[in-house]
Amino acid sequence: MNLTSLVRTSHITRTFTHSIKPISSSSSVSLSHTPTSLNPKPKTPLYLKPPIYTTSLSSLKKFQKWAKTLSSSVNASFKDSSNLHQELNWLLQDSLQNPNILQTHEENDNLVALRLKLDDLYDLWTQRIEKRRPFQYIVGCEHWRDLILSVEEGVLIPRPETELIVDLVNDVIKGGGENGDLGNGLWVDLGTGSGAIAIGIGRVLGDLGRVVGVDLSDVAVRVASYNVERYNLQDKISIKQGSWFEPLSEFKGQVAGLVSNPPYIPSGHIDGLQPEVGRHEPILALDGGDDGMSDLLHICNGAASMLKSGGFLAFETNGEDHCRFLFDHMETIHKESFCNLKIVPDFAGIQRFVTGFRS
Amino acid sequence: MKSDSDNFLEIKRHEMKMQQKKYELKQQVFVMQQQIKQRQEDKLFYMSLVCHLSGIHLEKVMQMKESLSTVFQSQSNSIKSQNPSSGYASFSKFSNGYVSNLDKKVFWSCGSRLFSSSQEAVTCDGLTVDGIVANDWLILDESESDWKSHASAIAQSICLIKKRLKWKKLKVRLEMLSYQVEKPDLWDDPVHAGKISREHGSLMGKMKEVNGLEQELIEHIDMIKLAREENDPDLESESVKALLRMRQNVKEKELEALLAGEHDSCSCYIEVQAGAGGTESMDWAGMVMQMYKSWAQRRGYGVTVVDEMCGEIAGIKRATVRVDGEYAYGYAKAEVGAHRLVRISPFDSAKRRHTSFAAVAVTPILGDGSHHVQINESDLKIERYRSGGAGGQHANVTDSAVRLTHIPTGITAACQNQRSQHQNKASAMAVLQSRLDQREMARQAQMNAQYSESLTDNSWGNQIRSYVLHPYRMVKDLRTSYESSDPDSVLEGEINDFILSFLTDSMDKENDEE
Numbered sequence: 008m009n010l011t012s013l014v015r016t017s018h019i020t021r022t023f024t025h026s027i028k029p030i031s032s033s034s035s036v037s038l039s040h041t042p043t044s045l046n047p048k049p050k051t052p053l054y055l056k057p058p059i060y061t062t063s064l065s066s067l068k069k070f071q072k073w074a075k076t077l078s079s080s081v082n083a084s085f086k087d088s089s090n091l092h093q094e095l096n097w098l099l100q101d102s103l104q105n106p107n108i109l110q111t112h113e114e115n116d117n118l119v120a121l122r123l124k125l126d127d128l129y130d131l132w133t134q135r136i137e138k139r140r141p142f143q144y145i146v147g148c149e150h151w152r153d154l155i156l157s158v159e160e161g162v163l164i165p166r167p168e169t170e171l172i173v174d175l176v177n178d179v180i181k182g183g184g185e186n187g188d189l190g191n192g193l194w195v196d197l198g199t200g201s202g203a204i205a206i207g208i209g210r211v212l213g214d215l216g217r218v219v220g221v222d223l224s225d226v227a228v229r230v231a232s233y234n235v236e237r238y239n240l241q242d243k244i245s246i247k248q249g250s251w252f253e254p255l256s257e258f259k260g261q262v263a264g265l266v267s268n269p270p271y272i273p274s275g276h277i278d279g280l281q282p283e284v285g286r287h288e289p290i291l292a293l294d295g296g297d298d299g300m301s302d303l304l305h306i307c308n309g310a311a312s313m314l315k316s317g318g319f320l321a322f323e324t325n326g327e328d329h330c331r332f333l334f335d336h337m338e339t340i341h342k343e344s345f346c347n348l349k350i351v352p353d354f355a356g357i358q359r360f361v362t363g364f365r366s
Numbered sequence: 367m368k369s370d371s372d373n374f375l376e377i378k379r380h381e382m383k384m385q386q387k388k389y390e391l392k393q394q395v396f397v398m399q400q401q402i403k404q405r406q407e408d409k410l411f412y413m414s415l416v417c418h419l420s421g422i423h424l425e426k427v428m429q430m431k432e433s434l435s436t437v438f439q440s441q442s443n444s445i446k447s448q449n450p451s452s453g454y455a456s457f458s459k460f461s462n463g464y465v466s467n468l469d470k471k472v473f474w475s476c477g478s479r480l481f482s483s484s485q486e487a488v489t490c491d492g493l494t495v496d497g498i499v500a501n502d503w504l505i506l507d508e509s510e511s512d513w514k515s516h517a518s519a520i521a522q523s524i525c526l527i528k529k530r531l532k533w534k535k536l537k538v539r540l541e542m543l544s545y546q547v548e549k550p551d552l553w554d555d556p557v558h559a560g561k562i563s564r565e566h567g568s569l570m571g572k573m574k575e576v577n578g579l580e581q582e583l584i585e586h587i588d589m590i591k592l593a594r595e596e597n598d599p600d601l602e603s604e605s606v607k608a609l610l611r612m613r614q615n616v617k618e619k620e621l622e623a624l625l626a627g628e629h630d631s632c633s634c635y636i637e638v639q640a641g642a643g644g645t646e647s648m649d650w651a652g653m654v655m656q657m658y659k660s661w662a663q664r665r666g667y668g669v670t671v672v673d674e675m676c677g678e679i680a681g682i683k684r685a686t687v688r689v690d691g692e693y694a695y696g697y698a699k700a701e702v703g704a705h706r707l708v709r710i711s712p713f714d715s716a717k718r719r720h721t722s723f724a725a726v727a728v729t730p731i732l733g734d735g736s737h738h739v740q741i742n743e744s745d746l747k748i749e750r751y752r753s754g755g756a757g758g759q760h761a762n763v764t765d766s767a768v769r770l771t772h773i774p775t776g777i778t779a780a781c782q783n784q785r786s787q788h789q790n791k792a793s794a795m796a797v798l799q800s801r802l803d804q805r806e807m808a809r810q811a812q813m814n815a816q817y818s819e820s821l822t823d824n825s826w827g828n829q830i831r832s833y834v835l836h837p838y839r840m841v842k843d844l845r846t847s848y849e850s851s852d853p854d855s856v857l858e859g860e861i862n863d864f865i866l867s868f869l870t871d872s873m874d875k876e877n878d879e880e
């Protein structure tokens with residue numbers, strides 16, 4: 008199969024839509040449907056909106072003071088765990104056409120250009136503090152690696168830890184060696200969410216390298232496609248809707264690399280999550296079943312038949328226990344299929360990733 | 367039709383030129399001799415000089431010097447200053463090609479070719495810049511329209527500029543670089559070649575600029591003399607005005623020459639650390655950092671906080687800001703050391719007087735390709751800090767601070783102001799690079815003991831300034847004794863005068879010692 012034609016022809020292939028998370032994808036029935044007006048366009052990040060509103064410098068300073076007071080009123084655990092001071096700066100940075108004007112000590116009636124109404128700024132900051140709405144949803148973007156990805160409710164905000172998957176892939180590609188030219192092969196990102204990993208990998212691959220990102224969620228597919236277009240990578244990366252391997256049957260045995268950050272939080276932990284996560288981020292992106300391992304195991308078991316010999320795989324997990332379990336599982340059950348398995352820690356020192364190669 | 371005076375002038379001018387050439391020749395030898403003596407310890411230079419002279423014995427050079435000084439004995443009296451200020455660029459040709467033919471006739475016949483590229487500026491009646499300085503004409507206020515006063519002021523400025531540029535060393539260095547730049551195998555090592563040719567270009571630029579100033583001064587003077595001879599008051603007053611403009615312009619160049627160090631034009635990091643003493647000294651460190659932020663902003667520099675560890679109650683434990691702009695390092699390096707505060711502490715309920723310290727370190731940000739150290743990714747320990755708990759999908763935080771430790775040296779750098787971990791890491795990497803570069807420069811400097819102390823990072827042992835808010839109000843620089851009775855405005859960033867007085871002082875003192 009020619010990879011280039013694949014990417015060009017099947018831009019967004021909707022093969023699967025489901026409002027509830029399937030227990031196991033193999034038992035689910037595929038429902039195909041065409042995109043309709045029910046699917047609104049992805050939201051434009053605040054920093055990309057046109058600066059069509061104005062307010063006076065003094066009103067803006069007043070907002071800033073008010074916002075600072077509001078953030079200092081929050082309880083200690085919220086204050087400790089968050090970065091409200093920086094977030095307020097970044098919110099203003101994204102809202103203003105010329106963020107430097109806030110550095111002056113003057114307060115005057117000079118007009119400043121804003122990308123949203125001043126009232127909306129008040130609203131947004133109230134949501135941040137009172138509703139614990141994640142900062143990234145408020146500004147509509149997340150800075151991740153050297154990318155600025157559009158995010159909105161319904162799609163997981165990519166985490167800093169996950170950036171490392173791209174580094175791991177990059178090392179493997181640049182390392183070259185006995186595994187052939189992985190950088191010019193087909194890569195798969197399962198559960199692509201905002202498209203973060205897919206885009207990150209897309210930018211380190213060679214000219215012939217291609218990425219397919221898969222997600223079950225409507226919103227994720229839309230947001231990921233939007234981000235791919237924003238980075239002008241639509242010739243390199245295609246986003247497909249469906250459950251895990253289901254939209255990929257045509258690539259069996261041809262995949263050069265498979266990566267995934269699937270939902271891995273044990274169901275029992277969902278209620279206790281930090282409000283920003285538990286109340287606002289999509290449960291479909293978080294809940295990994297009783298022990299948090301169901302999706303990881305499902306993907307792990309399917310990986311062997313997708314990857315070509317010498318192909319690379321990397322999974323993000325919930326931590327040491329998951330890593331050990333997965334490692335042992337692959338070493339025993341799939342002894343024949345995988346080699347060179349490794350557990351890799353994140354920058355906080357937590358064992359986070361399992362990597363390996365298809366024998 | 368030429369008038370008699372024209373002819374006279376022409377003859378005179380010609381005579382002067384001849385005399386000048388002899389003088390320059392003498393200077394060539396003088397310079398050579400000086401340099402050889404001065405640099406004998408400097409192995410690197412000596413080696414290059416030796417191959418440079420390609421086999422010419424020093425004795426021969428000495429001999430030559432001897433014979434020349436007898437030949438030109440008569441002229442040497444009329445030329446007061448022995449300060450060689452030009453002509454060194456032709457040293458190489460001279461020493462390679464013409465020495466063995468040292469015969470008066472041959473020599474003179476090629477003399478003009480030899481020196482044409484590096485003639486010292488001289489008026490038609492034989493006045494040189496050094497000559498003007500030696501004349502010691504009275505310098506009056508700028509408003510007095512007296513050409514001699516202007517000329518004298520300008521000549522002195524030029525001398526000061528040369529001193530600040532370490533003119534002699536600069537010429538030697540330039541000569542060595544010119545030699546290296548012309549080597550055919552230079553680009554075999556592109557990194558080295560880049561460094562060499564950058565430095566060569568920069569020194570060449572300085573050299574040309576100063577020579578240009580000398581030339582300009584001499585031309586203005588010639589113009590004025592001409593105008594007088596021709597009885598042309600318009601031309602005269604025009605030329606005096608031009609001289610005045612030059613006088614003002616050269617004053618600014620004096621300042622620029624203070625910042626002629628190799629890395630002075632770079633951007634830099636300023637790091638402030640609180641001394642012992644808890645909240646009071648953390649508050650002080652915060653005030654010092656604020657002072658630099660305001661100073662940098664007023665100068666139009668970009669200021670970004672890279673890393674900041676706040677005190678529990680007030681101020682900072684430490685912080686690093688990146689200051690972007692021309693000469694940021696050149697100025698800020700004057701602030702390295704311990705800063706002392708004396709005041710009634712607002713954090714002491716007993717209202718006692720406290721003394722606290724904050725240490726300031728400054729590192730230049732070298733451009734790509736001029737790093738002194740290559741960092742190996744495998745030598746790094748990378749940590750995410752301020753994170754706790756399970757991380758990953760459990761946590762949504764916007765803080766992705768990263769700390770790097772360079773294991774072989776133990777040097778660390780952290781960054782937390784960026785919006786992604788990746789960029790915090792990149793930014794911390796840049797800080798680490800600049801710290802390692804500085805460490806390496808300091809190490810090399812110790813080896814050839816030619817760098818100033820400002821590069822050593824022993825900031826605590828080196829108290830540079832004291833800020834007293836009680837019982838009297840005064841900021842005093844302990845190095846220069848420069849002081850201000852308005853601590854508030856100093857703490858609001860008015861530190862230019864402190865910086866300039868230090869730079870002037872240390873630079874002029876240092877060069878006097880040469």
Ligand SMILES: C[S@@+](CC[C@H](N)C(=O)[O-])C[C@H]1O[C@@H](n2cnc3c(N)ncnc32)[C@H](O)[C@@H]1O
Pocket residue numbers: 028029032163164165166169197198199200201202203204221222223224227249250251268269270271291292293759
């Ligand atoms: C933890 S998120 C990771 C998102 C993104 N890769 C990242 O790292 O930011 C898991 C993703 O898997 C998707 N997902 C959950 N169940 C899925 C399934 N059965 N098939 C495909 N994707 C699924 C979710 O919609 C979500 O986007």
